[in-house]
Amino acid sequence: MIQERFTSQKKLILELVKKSSSHPTAQEVYYEVKKHLPRISKATVYRILKNFTKKGLIKEIPLKTSRFDGDVSPHAHFVCVKCGKIYNLFEKTLISFPDIEIGRVLRVETVIYGVCKECEEKA
Numbered sequence: 001m002i003q004e005r006f007t008s009q010k011k012l013i014l015e016l017v018k019k020s021s022s023h024p025t026a027q028e029v030y031y032e033v034k035k036h037l038p039r040i041s042k043a044t045v046y047r048i049l050k051n052f053t054k055k056g057l058i059k060e061i062p063l064k065t066s067r068f069d070g071d072v073s074p075h076a077h078f079v080c081v082k083c084g085k086i087y088n089l090f091e092k093t094l095i096s097f098p099d100i101e102i103g104r105v106l107r108v109e110t111v112i113y114g115v116c117k118e119c120e121e122k123a
């Protein structure tokens with residue numbers, strides 16, 4: 001019974017992150033999960049998110065406040081400093097590097113900071 005509930009908690013969290021395109025923070029995921037499972041604790045949500053990240057089911061974007069990404073395909077991120085929106089970038093030059101002398105590259109996490117077109121047009 002307990003096992004069953006645990007499994008559906010995990011499933012719900014994974015679904016929420018996977019279908020979100022906003023790269024939510026753990027806090028945002030928690031609020032969203034709470035709508036469906038009012039008794040879930042923040043610690044549980046954090047733990048499950050960390051666990052999914054470790055398993056490679058989702059990605060953690062290391063910003064000042066970590067954000068989570070359901071799209072694990074290689075891509076870079078553009079962070080708008082005005083609205084805080086995070087955009088995906090799939091340009092090859094941003095996600096791969098030629099051989100590096102120091103060692104073997106496992107992954108590249110590129111974060112570009114800027115002002116998005118939407119905000120630029122509002123200004």
Ligand SMILES: [Zn+2]
Pocket residue numbers: 080081082083084085115116117118119120
């Ligand atoms: Zn913006």
Ligand SMILES: [Zn+2]
Pocket residue numbers: 023069071075076077087088
């Ligand atoms: Zn992304």
